[in-house]
Amino acid sequence: MSRTIIAPSVLSADFSKLGDEVETIVRAGADWIHLDVMDGHFVPNITFGPPVIKAIRNRTDKVFDCHLMITPADPYLAAFADAGCDVITVHAEAGPHLDRSLQAIRNLGKKAGVSLNPSTPESVIEYVLDRLDLVLLMTVNPGFGGQAFIPSVVEKVKRVKAMIGDRPIDIEIDGGVTPETAPLVAAAGANVLVAGSAVFKGGSEASYRANIEAIRTASDGAMKRAA
Numbered sequence: 001m002s003r004t005i006i007a008p009s010v011l012s013a014d015f016s017k018l019g020d021e022v023e024t025i026v027r028a029g030a031d032w033i034h035l036d037v038m039d040g041h042f043v044p045n046i047t048f049g050p051p052v053i054k055a056i057r058n059r060t061d062k063v064f065d066c067h068l069m070i071t072p073a074d075p076y077l078a079a080f081a082d083a084g085c086d087v088i089t090v091h092a093e094a095g096p097h098l099d100r101s102l103q104a105i106r107n108l109g110k111k112a113g114v115s116l117n118p119s120t121p122e123s124v125i126e127y128v129l130d131r132l133d134l135v136l137l138m139t140v141n142p143g144f145g146g147q148a149f150i151p152s153v154v155e156k157v158k159r160v161k162a163m164i165g166d167r168p169i170d171i172e173i174d175g176g177v178t179p180e181t182a183p184l185v186a187a188a189g190a191n192v193l194v195a196g197s198a199v200f201k202g203g204s205e206a207s208y209r210a211n212i213e214a215i216r217t218a219s220d221g222a223m224k225r226a227a
């Protein structure tokens with residue numbers, strides 16, 4: 001059994017020293033770096049885009065896991081690939097041509113992900129499974145960090161796990177992940193956990209390390225018991 005991949009979301013980092021925060025969170029045990037791109041249109045908040053991602057790319061060689069909460073996404077995929085994103089995830093709700101978006105991401109040489117809002121049924125990925133490297137299931141409504149985990153998504157994790165079968169597709173959870181909620185989704189089949197506020201609380205490397213370890217211990221234990 002492989003251990004849970006922990007992907008801290010820099011949405012909760014101190015943006016005034018973002019590069020340093022990336023280095024600190026990597027030293028503290030982050031596996032991937034989760035980058036929340038928001039456009040003030042698909043979601044009611046605005047964050048950052050390719051220039052900021054490019055500016056922090058040289059701070060680590062960890063996977064840059066790019067969560068695009070933008071519409072349209074297709075015109076910007078090449079810019080995010082050039083900026084150094086390794087996984088590029090688009091929302092199924094953000095455009096009419098999911099199959100085309102996923103093909104475009106793979107054609108750029110990147111891993112292709114799709115994200116589903118809490119109210120979006122998993123059936124939208126049925127005909128694109130062979131184009132997918134990752135499914136990101138939102139456990140909050142996208143747009144902000146620090147929101148409460150929506151428990152109804154746990155059943156969706158189980159259904160997506162069954163749909164995927166033995167395909168090499170990661171199941172990632174995003175929103176309200178804590179040591180209390182991580183075991184619920186890990187037991188249901190998720191293997192990548194995004195956490196922002198629960199990881200960056202405390203503001204020091206020691207607290208980041210303890211926060212990551214608490215989530216990892218809880219989720220790895222649940223994964224092992226479910227195996």
Ligand SMILES: O=C(CO)[C@H](O)[C@H](O)COP(=O)(O)O
Pocket residue numbers: 009011012034036067069140141142143144145146147174175176177194195196197198
């Ligand atoms: O995509 C996101 C919000 O749209 C973030 O990745 C997510 O909210 C992480 O923050 P937290 O762990 O604090 O819920």
Ligand SMILES: [Fe+2]
Pocket residue numbers: 009034035036067174194
């Ligand atoms: Fe995210």
